[in-house]
Amino acid sequence: MDADTVTARNSKIGTYMTKPKVLISDKMDPQAAQIFAERGCDVDVITGKTPEELKAIIGQYDGLAIRSSTRVTADILEAATNLKVIGRAGIGVDNVDIPEASAKGIVVMNTPFGNSITTAEHAIALMFALARQLPEADASTQAGKWEKNRFMGVELTSKTLGLIGAGNIGSIVADRALGLRMKVVAFDPFLSPERALELGIEKVDLDELLARADFITLHTPLTDQTRNILSKENIAKTKKGVRIINCARGGLVDEAALKEALDSGHVAGAALDVFVTEPAKESPLFGTPNFVSTPHLGASTSEAQVNVALQVAEQMSDFLLTGGVTNALNMPSLSAEEAPKLKPYMALAEKLGSLVGQLTTGSLARISVHTEGAATELNAKPIVAAVLAGFLRVQSDSVNMVNAPFLAKERGMEVREVKTEREGDYHTLIRVSVKTEAGERSVAGTLFSNSEPRLVELFGIKVEAELAGHMMYIVNEDAPGFIGRIGTLLGESAINIGTFNLGRREAGGEAVLLLSVDSPVPASVLEQARALPGVKRAMALTF
Known part of the structure; x- marks a missing residue:
């Protein structure tokens, strides 16, 4: 979001002559409306509106709280003349036109951690279902067959669980699996050896995980790097008899290849809560023996629904009444006074972080942000957060400058901040260094005319480029x-x-x-x- 727009917006925060008005347009736990009212907002709960009906009333509101049903399109945003914040109770924001909202100075928030336990538990439930063939056994028994000898299961105890992704949800799954006396190995480029030790798991590369795991669960976002991470080629590398569970994102598993592997018996069982196309009304996997499916139920518990509703109400109220920012997808954590000065530096920092993130391979041990010259006079936290957001966004499109430091800490990344007040070749400079198994490499950039970000050094080679x-x-x-x-x-x-x-x-x-x-x-x-x-x-x- 443009920092000047943020400043203008924030200058009005907390100075309402009347209470800010919030619309809850999707079904949400009633406690959300109660929190808005208790915090000092006027709140209307009006669900089931058509796009035309929503467009006709949205201009009255300062905040819009949604789940997945309401689609906040450019057409709706055009009519949202007073809207300042959109809060999504949940993770996915595919139903919000974030670029258009940003252009109009509207903050978009989500609640990325409200359903972590629920999703992790669903993955464990599907693991049990596969291990003991519960859906098939239930259907057979209710059909009056009593096929006791047909359903020979396997124990989870002493089996090896392979986690593809060991972030927030993956680490919860690991904890539960260790409680079941399973061995846990994990593939995650951002998992440090220290964090793996803390979790009690073994960090391995993808090929080793595929070769060793008896069960594989996926807990990673869908990006260009993770799409079809379980491709036909990688499924062929798995241990014969492996069982695969995906409660993360459709598209991480090649569904056609999984069907072939189930038919051949190489994969003993698979359970999917997510599909490439949803709603999944049909799939080549449907009807395949040893295949279990659920309709994207990962976040579907009463506790999770309450958590995300409460969180979105608290976050939106804080923003509207005090200017506090939490889990914003298009706005850094800044004060109105800092924004204009920091804006070009954050743009440079995010581009440098993104460049390093796209070019770095191997396990990351440390990332350092080094400021020189004029940059040392500024608040470094937003600059570091911008670097981390750019770096981590390569792996997850829900990363922002607010939650990036938390995600980096969760992954066990060592983040260093270094200041050098002296000027070098440039009046102001930001250098981003990463240490991996392959060694330490860095990129550096400066501001031309105090506002235009430029790359000036790439892995020790002088170069001048606009990113x-x-x-x-x-x-x-x-x-x-x-x-x-x-x-x-x-x-x-x-x-x-x-x-x-x-x-x-x-x-x-x-x-x-x-x-x-x-x-x-x-x-x-x-x-x-x-x-x-x-x-x-x-x-x-x-x-």
């Missing part, structure tokens, strides 16, 4: 003719180049190339780029 839109990152051996070859490749692929940004360590040594392009770079083009003589690495970046 924006679609980009292509190439590491190659510095040799004549390379620029012509890459230009020809992109031209033949109908990809228009915006800018070339070059840097090298020394003549004939390692060089880097950052290109801004007008459209996303297809995987096929990246493969062709990697095949060019001298290319060591080629990646697509997005900012």
Whole structure:
């Protein structure tokens, strides 16, 4: 969100001549309305409105509390002339046009941790269902068959559980599994060895997890990096007889490949609470033996529904009455006075964090944010939070500058903040360094004209580039003719180049190339780029 807009909005917080008005437009626990009223808001509970009906009344309200039924489109936002905050009781905000809300200065909040226990327990329940074939046994028994010898289950005790994702929900599943005397291994690039030790689990790479796990549960968001993480190829790497559970996001598992593996007997059982297409009215998996499905029930307990309703009411009330910000998806935690000065620095910090996040491979041990010169005079917390948000957003689209530090701590990431008041080559500089198993590498950026973010160093190589839109990152051996070859490749692929940004360590040594392009770079083009003589690495970046 534009910092000037935030400042203007926040200047009105807490100075209402009348009480702020809030609309609850979806079914929600009644305690939410009670909290709004007790905190000093006027609240209306009007559910089931059509988009046209909602559009006709939304202009009266300062806050809108929703679940998944209300769709907050650009058309609705156009009519929301007084709206200041939208609160989603739950995690997903696919039903909110966040870019349009940001453009209009409307804060969008969610409650990402209100249903963690509920979702974790559902994963454990599905694990038991698979281990003892409970759905099939129930159907058989109620049909009057009494097939006692048909349903031979397996114990969970001493089995190995493989967690793909060991964040908030994954760590709860691990705790419950350890209580069942299971062994737990986890694949999570952001899980530090210290955090793994604290949880009592073993950190492994994905291939080792696939080879060792008797049960696999997924607890990761759906991103370009995690889509089809259980692909046909990876399912083939699993131990014969594995059982797979997914209560996270549809699209993490290749459903067609899972069907084949169940039919062949390589996978002994699978349970999905989420599907690529929802509502899942039909699926090739339906009717497959040893397959269990539920209709996205991960968050469906009375306790979870109460938790998210209470949290969204508290968060929205705090914002409307005091300016407090919690779990905002499009707004940093800032005071109105700090916002204008910090705005360009946070933009630079987030871009540097995103760049490092997209380029870093391997387990992360530490991330450091080093400010030099004029940047040291500012409040460093929003700058560090912006770096972490950019870095972690590669793995989760629900990360923001408010919850990024919490998520980093949860993952056991060591975060360092360093200040150097002296000026170096630049009047002001932000450097982001990451330490992984492969060593320590850093990127650095500055502000041109005190407002325009620019990358000035990439892994020890001097380079000047604007980080924006679609980009292509190439590491190659510095040799004549390379620029012509890459230009020809992109031209033949109908990809228009915006800018070339070059840097090298020394003549004939390692060089880097950052290109801004007008459209996303297809995987096929990246493969062709990697095949060019001298290319060591080629990646697509997005900012």
